[in-house]
Amino acid sequence: MNVTDRRAPAPTPVAHRYCAFRLGDACFAVPADGVVEVLRGGRLTTVPLAPEGVLGLLHLRGRIVPVIDPGVRLGLASGARDRATHLVIALQDDWYGLLIDEMLDVVEISEDHIDPSTSSLSEGSGEALAGVFAAPDRLVHLLDPQRMIHSLVRPRPPFSERQGVHHG
Amino acid sequence: MPEIGRISRGMLTARLPANLAQSESFRPAPHLSSGLIWFDFRMSDNREFIEEFLVESSENLDQLDKDLLALEADPADAPRLASVFRTVHTIKGNSGFFGFSKLGALAHSGEHLLGKLRDGRLRLDDRIAGTLYTMVDAVRAILRSIEATGGEGDQDYRELSRSLTAAAEQAESTLPGAVGPDESKATQASPVAANAAPAPAPSPSTTESTPSTGIPAAGEKPEDGPTPAAAVTATPATPSPEPVSSVATTGVAAAGVTAAESSVRVDVDLLASILDLVGELVLARNQLRSIDSDDPAVQACSQRINAVTNALQETAVKTRLQPVEHVFSRFPRTVRDLAVSCGKEVQLVIDGADTELDRSLIESIRDPLTHLLRNAVDHGIEPPAERVAKGKPRAGRLSLRAFNESGRVTIEVSDDGAGIAFEKVREKAVTRGLVSAADAASMPPDRVLQFIFEPGFSTAAQVTSVSGRGVGMDVVRTNIEAIGGTVDIHSAPGAGTTVCVHVPLTLAIMPALVVRCGTERFAIPQSAVGELVPLAKDRSGPRIEGLHDAPVMRVRGRLVPIVFLDQFLGVRDQTACREDGTVVLVRVDDREFGLVVDGMRSAGGHLRCRELLDSASLSTIVVKPIGALLAGLGLYSGATVLGDGGVVLILDLRGLQRLAKLPPVDHEPDAPAVPTAELADRYLVCGTPAGRRVAVPLADVVRLERYARQDVQEVGRRRVVRRGDAFTPLADIDAMLGSPSVTLPTNVNVVVVSADSGCLGLAVDSILDVLVAESPLQPAGMAGLAGMLALGGMATEVVDLGAMRNHAIVEGHR
Numbered sequence: 008m009n010v011t012d013r014r015a016p017a018p019t020p021v022a023h024r025y026c027a028f029r030l031g032d033a034c035f036a037v038p039a040d041g042v043v044e045v046l047r048g049g050r051l052t053t054v055p056l057a058p059e060g061v062l063g064l065l066h067l068r069g070r071i072v073p074v075i076d077p078g079v080r081l082g083l084a085s086g087a088r089d090r091a092t093h094l095v096i097a098l099q100d101d102w103y104g105l106l107i108d109e110m111l112d113v114v115e116i117s118e119d120h121i122d123p124s125t126s127s128l129s130e131g132s133g134e135a136l137a138g139v140f141a142a143p144d145r146l147v148h149l150l151d152p153q154r155m156i157h158s159l160v161r162p163r164p165p166f167s168e169r170q171g172v173h174h175g
Numbered sequence: 176m177p178e179i180g181r182i183s184r185g186m187l188t189a190r191l192p193a194n195l196a197q198s199e200s201f202r203p204a205p206h207l208s209s210g211l212i213w214f215d216f217r218m219s220d221n222r223e224f225i226e227e228f229l230v231e232s233s234e235n236l237d238q239l240d241k242d243l244l245a246l247e248a249d250p251a252d253a254p255r256l257a258s259v260f261r262t263v264h265t266i267k268g269n270s271g272f273f274g275f276s277k278l279g280a281l282a283h284s285g286e287h288l289l290g291k292l293r294d295g296r297l298r299l300d301d302r303i304a305g306t307l308y309t310m311v312d313a314v315r316a317i318l319r320s321i322e323a324t325g326g327e328g329d330q331d332y333r334e335l336s337r338s339l340t341a342a343a344e345q346a347e348s349t350l351p352g353a354v355g356p357d358e359s360k361a362t363q364a365s366p367v368a369a370n371a372a373p374a375p376a377p378s379p380s381t382t383e384s385t386p387s388t389g390i391p392a393a394g395e396k397p398e399d400g401p402t403p404a405a406a407v408t409a410t411p412a413t414p415s416p417e418p419v420s421s422v423a424t425t426g427v428a429a430a431g432v433t434a435a436e437s438s439v440r441v442d443v444d445l446l447a448s449i450l451d452l453v454g455e456l457v458l459a460r461n462q463l464r465s466i467d468s469d470d471p472a473v474q475a476c477s478q479r480i481n482a483v484t485n486a487l488q489e490t491a492v493k494t495r496l497q498p499v500e501h502v503f504s505r506f507p508r509t510v511r512d513l514a515v516s517c518g519k520e521v522q523l524v525i526d527g528a529d530t531e532l533d534r535s536l537i538e539s540i541r542d543p544l545t546h547l548l549r550n551a552v553d554h555g556i557e558p559p560a561e562r563v564a565k566g567k568p569r570a571g572r573l574s575l576r577a578f579n580e581s582g583r584v585t586i587e588v589s590d591d592g593a594g595i596a597f598e599k600v601r602e603k604a605v606t607r608g609l610v611s612a613a614d615a616a617s618m619p620p621d622r623v624l625q626f627i628f629e630p631g632f633s634t635a636a637q638v639t640s641v642s643g644r645g646v647g648m649d650v651v652r653t654n655i656e657a658i659g660g661t662v663d664i665h666s667a668p669g670a671g672t673t674v675c676v677h678v679p680l681t682l683a684i685m686p687a688l689v690v691r692c693g694t695e696r697f698a699i700p701q702s703a704v705g706e707l708v709p710l711a712k713d714r715s716g717p718r719i720e721g722l723h724d725a726p727v728m729r730v731r732g733r734l735v736p737i738v739f740l741d742q743f744l745g746v747r748d749q750t751a752c753r754e755d756g757t758v759v760l761v762r763v764d765d766r767e768f769g770l771v772v773d774g775m776r777s778a779g780g781h782l783r784c785r786e787l788l789d790s791a792s793l794s795t796i797v798v799k800p801i802g803a804l805l806a807g808l809g810l811y812s813g814a815t816v817l818g819d820g821g822v823v824l825i826l827d828l829r830g831l832q833r834l835a836k837l838p839p840v841d842h843e844p845d846a847p848a849v850p851t852a853e854l855a856d857r858y859l860v861c862g863t864p865a866g867r868r869v870a871v872p873l874a875d876v877v878r879l880e881r882y883a884r885q886d887v888q889e890v891g892r893r894r895v896v897r898r899g900d901a902f903t904p905l906a907d908i909d910a911m912l913g914s915p916s917v918t919l920p921t922n923v924n925v926v927v928v929s930a931d932s933g934c935l936g937l938a939v940d941s942i943l944d945v946l947v948a949e950s951p952l953q954p955a956g957m958a959g960l961a962g963m964l965a966l967g968g969m970a971t972e973v974v975d976l977g978a979m980r981n982h983a984i985v986e987g988h989r
Contacts, residue, residue, distance in 0.1 A: 052814075052822040053695065054805060055744035061804065064814060064822045069451025071799045071814045071822060101802045156804070 021118055027111040027147055028094060030078055034111065035148045036140070037094070043067075043102055045110050046093040065104050067095060074104035077155065081135065081148075096152050103156055114147070116140050121149060227440070228269050229322050232314075235262045239311050240508040243304060250299040260289040266314060277327045278317045284339035285310045291343045306342055308508075309335060443534070446494045450683070453484075453491040454797055454816065460484045461818045495683055496531035499577045499586070502541045503528045509545060510573060513552040520559050520570035521552055530577035532584050533681035539658045540586065540678060543651040547588040547674050548573065550647065555592030555672050565669075567591065583660075584680055589673040595666040597623050604629075624664050628652045630921075651676075658682060659702050687796045687815070689823060690759060690772040693746035697772075698796055698815055698825040705760040705767065717758075719771070720945055725879045727945065728758060728769050734944060735760065736837040736879065737769040743835060744810075763828045768837050770826075794818075798825060809834060836880040856948045858973065860966055861926060861939040864917035865909040870964070870971045871928055871937065873945060878927040880936075884919050887938075893983060896925065896936055903927065904983035905936040908974060911959040911982045928976050935980045 025036035026045075044067065051063035051074055060079040065072045072095060093104040121138040135155035140147040242259045246252055267282035285307065291297040313332050320328035463477055503525055514521040532540070556562075556571030563569055576587045601615045604626040615623070630649040652662045660678035679685060679702070687698040708717050708730065719726045719737055726737040737758065739750035750756075750771065758769040796815035801824070805811060809830035815823050858870035882896050887905060889895075895902040905925065910916040925936040950965040952973060959982065961975040 050821065052824070054811070054824060055695065055746055056808060056810060057805060058808075064801070064805075064824075066816050066820065066822050069448075069454050069799075069816075071801050071816075073802055073804050101804075103802075103804075 022115050023118070024113055024115050025147070025149065026094065027114050028092075028105075028107040029109040029111055030081065030107055033081075033148060034142075034145050035077070035081075035107075035150055036114065036116075037096060037105075037150050037152050039113050041096045041098065041152055043095040043097050046095060046104070048091055049093055062106055065093060065095075067102065067104075070102055072102045072104045074106055075156065077105050077107070077135075077150070098152055098156060103152075114142075116147070116149070225273060225321065225325075228273060229318055230440075232266055232269065232318055235266060236311055236315055236318075237504045238262060240308075241504060243307055243311070244507050244511060246299050247301070247304050253293070256289070256293040256299075260286065260293045263289055275317070275321065275327055277330075277332055278314065278321075281310060281313055281317070281332045281336055281339075284336040284343075285314075288339045288343040297343065297345075303342055306338055310339060441494075446491075449494070450491045450797075453488050456484055457488055458816065458818070458820055462820075492681070492684060493531075495533050495535075495681060497534045497537055498529045498531050499537065499540075499584070500528040501537050502544065503575065503577070505541075506544070506548060506575060510548055510552060513549055517553050518558060519552060519556050521556055521573050522570045524572065524574045525576075526574065527577035530579060530584055531680075532678065533683060535682060536658055536678060539654065540676065543654045543676065544575075544586065544588065546647055546651050547676075548575070551588060551590040551592065551672065555590040555594075557593050579680075580677070582680065583677050586676045586678070587673060588676075589671060591671040594668040594670055594672055595624065595627070595664075596668065597666075600624065600626055621665075624666060627664065628662070659685070659700065682798060684795060684797050686793060687825065688759065688793055689796075689817065690740075690757075690770075692740045692744070692772050695744075695746055696817075696821065696823045697740070698823050699759060699761065699770070699828070700825070701793060703761045703763055703828050705762050708758040708760060708769070710754055710756050710758060710771075718754075719758075725876050730760065730769075733767070734942070735767050735769050737771060738831070738835050738837070739771045741771075741773075743831075761828055763832050766832065766837070768832060768835075770831075796823075796825070836878075836882075858946055858948060858964075858966055858971070859926065860943040860946055860971060861937070862941040862943055863908045863914070864920070864938065864940045865914040866940075867909065867912065867914060868943070868969060868971050869908055869939075870946075870966055870973045871926060871976070872973070875928045875976055876926060877929050877934065879942060880925045880927055882923045882925060884921050884923060887919060887923055894938070898927070898934070898936075901934075903934045903936045904980065905938050906979040906983035908937060908939070908959075908979070911979060912957065912972070933980070935976060935983060937974065937979065 024039035026039045026042050027034055027036040029035075046065070046067065049065050049067075051065060053063045054061060054073075057063075060076050062074045062076050065074050072093075074093060092107050092110055094107050094110065095102055095104045097103075121140050123138045135150055137149040137151040137154075140149060239259060239262050242255050242262075246255055246259070249255075263282050263285045267279055267286055270276075270278035270282060288297075288303070288307070292299055292303070297303070313330075313335055316330065317327050317332075320326065320330075460480055463480065468474060468477075506525065507523055510521055510523045513519075551573050552571075556573065557565070557567075559569045562571065572591045574587070574589045576589070578585055578587075597620050600623050601618070604610050604623070605612045605615050607629075609626055609629060610618070627648045648662075648664075655662050655676055655678065658678055659682065660676060663675040663677070664672070665675075666672040686701040688701055688704050689696055689698050708728070710718060717728060717730065719728050726739070727734045728737050729735075739756075741747040742750040756771045756773055758771050760767060760769050794817070796817070798813045798815055800806070801811055801814050806813075810827055811824045812827040812830075813825045815825060817823055857873040859873050859876050860868065860870045863869055880898075887894050887896055888902075890902075894905040894907065896905055897903075905923075907916055919938065920940075924939050924942060926939055926942070927934060927936050929935075944967060946966040948964050948966060949968070952962040952964050955961075955963045955972060959975055959978050961973045963970055963972050965971070
């Protein structure tokens with residue numbers, strides 16, 4: 008029934024707004040129009056046998072939101088840090104929470120300032136990155152949320168292999 | 176912006192959906208002042224108006240089916256003729272408005288024919304009705320195409336238009352009710368026949384012109400819809416029936432207006448978000464209630480909020496419900512068509528169509544019910560002559576009833592036909608090897624009927640176009656069980672068959688048992704829960720037997736496979752509730768298994784209310800989706816938010832059962848006392864496919880697993896199954912012991928044992944019991960057997976696992 012996507016903004020050809028956040032020592036950004044909410048704290052319910060990178064479930068305004076650790080695929084150690092902020096983004100009809108260290112700012116970045124090379128981070132993270140923007144004081148890695156969710160979630164090996172019997 | 180239709184201003188205000196006027200997407204451009212606006216209705220912005228048109232038209236078509244059926248019974252029903260005319264006219268008008276020319280042309284031809292009928296210049300007979308049904312189907316096909324692709328599709332409907340026109344034109348030359356059989360042949364449903372017949376001269380030209388006339392036709396009448404006045408004035412030539420039809424039509428129209436005013440179309444997403452918000456409110460209410468306050472004013476206010484919230488939640492849930500009418504409305508037509516094609520006479524009686532069901536479930540019951548009706552007409556109800564000979568009325572009575580029963584909705588499909596021939600079912604079950612002849616003979620009729628639900632089971636002597644291919648009842652049951660329902664069947668030979676489908680009112684809200692497992696909580700749908708069995712530390716009560724990975728529990732003579740939930744889900748490495756947990760016995764697809772969760776029993780052995788509430792409690796939960804990311808695991812069917820705000824995952828028992836590869840339960844009514852002997856003396860007793868009774872030392876059993884036949888791979892002459900990274904050879908006990916080898920059943924039960932140098936799977940037919948040896952092992956003198964001993968009072972062969980493994984690896988299964 009729902010044919011029109013009410014969130015879809017008119018595409019601006021030159022500049023897009025991004026929400027920048029800190030993850031460890033690096034700075035990342037996602038398109039601002041996909042951001043639903045920035046949430047401090049919140050109670051996570053763990054999901055046994057969930058794919059790696061899925062930290063748990065969060066309840067937000069009647070929805071069940073899977074919370075994801077973006078550090079897993081971005082080559083950042085997912086050690087316990089001061090992270091307790093959830094950046095909730097919408098992808099089509101689903102919402103996802105990204106566990107981040109700190110919300111920084113909303114920045115407007117012109118397309119021609121985005122460098123599509125993504126070699127500055129580890130190999131595996133390339134598929135989740137849309138490009139790099141060199142801000143005066145730091146590099147901002149632009150994430151493609153859709154690709155990031157897909158790349159983050161590498162399903163665990165099929166169940167039977169894990170349940171393999173422990174014997175010769 | 177491409178131009179699709181050019182619409183006059185007056186018409187726009189009159190015919191556009193009311194909300195368009197306020198819609199943001201509709202911005203009157205400067206050229207509006209010229210009296211014309213140019214508007215592309217295929218733009219995605221306007222998709223929703225087309226959606227609305229589609230929904231409305233589809234409802235109209237259902238009504239049309241109903242009206243045509245009624246008209247067949249009473250062709251002179253003037254108000255109904257007028258209503259049918261109006262419906263088709265509206266479709267024509269709308270399609271012209273949206274620029275759907277094929278639809279417009281088709282509806283135009285139909286309208287033309289219906290106009291003649293309404294004016295009494297033509298009398299509705301079977302052939303005309305057939306043509307009109309074909310038109311309804313064609314319109315439906317076009318609408319489906321519009322819905323799926325946005326376009327009208329490539330199908331050519333001009334032949335159909337022509338036969339509609341031909342039917343109408345013939346009336347010109349004949350008197351009402353005097354349509355000659357030779358002429359009316361051309362109006363038969365088949366467009367080819369219509370084409371072949373010498374069509375009256377004016378018809379081709381009419382058809383050619385319709386695509387263009389269809390569009391302006393809507394514009395010509397700026398008033399909202401075909402009012403009775405318009406309908407009457409359009410045909411001033413009509414003599415006598417005019418006053419009657421005019422009065423009656425006005426009455427119908429007036430009733431229609433009131434019905435429309437009392438309901439509003441609301442976006443489903445909007446309803447869903449209201450329900451979500453109400454859920455939030457319930458949580459806030461719960462928090463409010465937990466705050467202690469001595470202030471009576473606060474207490475009173477809190478109570479009031481409590482009551483209102485409850486009522487609001489109930490009301491919000493009701494918005495999800497729809498009457499089963501939505502599904503039932505098509506059935507009279509379906510049954511009519513079936514009866515015609517089977518050469519039967521059937522009278523369909525529908526009762527309780529206003530019974531409400533969740534909108535998400537309404538569609539899921541359509542196919543199963545259609546199938547049941549089809550069965551009843553094709554197999555149940557006898558041909559008219561046979562019925563008369565039996566002293567029954569010529570027309571069979573098919574009843575479709577829906578009603579609420581203990582919180583669920585029951586839909587009953589019942590016929591007064593021949594009933595199910597128990598003996599045939601019994602025979603067929605034996606021939607298909609589902610049951611032994613001896614067992615079958617002693618089975619009560621109700622038990623025999625259960626075979627009907629076996630895949631591929633059909634007793635039909637011959638395959639008809641309608642049914643008899645043997646796919647059916649198992650699919651009905653699978654579909655109904657998929658939405659948490661059940662199917663019962665009762666039959667009395669000679670008197671008829673009744674099938675009852677019980678489905679939950681809604682899937683969005685369901686009662687569930689919330690259990691604790693380590694630090695986590697999980698919800699188990701209550702409909703699947705059979706009983707709760709607490710385990711006792713002192714081993715006084717029921718306990719879990721079997722070691723390694725094949726635990727079972729004995730429940731009143733049944734051996735039920737057990738899953739330690741904490742271990743299975745990895746909540747804990749080693750289960751902590753082997754001795755003090757609680758076993759939740761659940762049943763999925765007729766298979767039972769036990770889930771061991773954290774205990775609900777206090778140290779003293781008595782259940783305390785408080786603890787029960789802490790560890791497990793029954794509550795009504797609101798099911799929320801968890802997204803493709805986690806649903807793909809197959810372990811959780813959703814999640815819910817409990818009163819304390821915590822998120823709890825709902826276990827997908829079907830998936831869990833599949834992933835745990837649980838063996839089936841076997842019934843052993845005369846089970847002996849619980850064996851207490853040492854493990855070394857205990858044996859797992861199984862039946863082989865060829866019917867041998869064999870035993871395996873329980874100490875060697877690693878797991879009981881179940882594989883689909885296609886998972887068993889043949890490598891050379893050996894059979895193997897993939898378990899984890901390695902292949903496990905599968906031994907054919909029968910071949911090894913010289914019994915004839917039997918082809919594998921659809922599901923292969925495998926006892927995985929550890930043999931000398933690795934793992935081995937034994938393909939068995941059934942797992943009978945775990946028993947203690949009652950005699951010392953005697954040599955059997957046969958390769959593949961370690962010996963023979965008495966188990967459960969019967970001589971049982973004990974398998975030599977080492978030899979079996981060699982055989983499986985070297986010899987293969989032949």
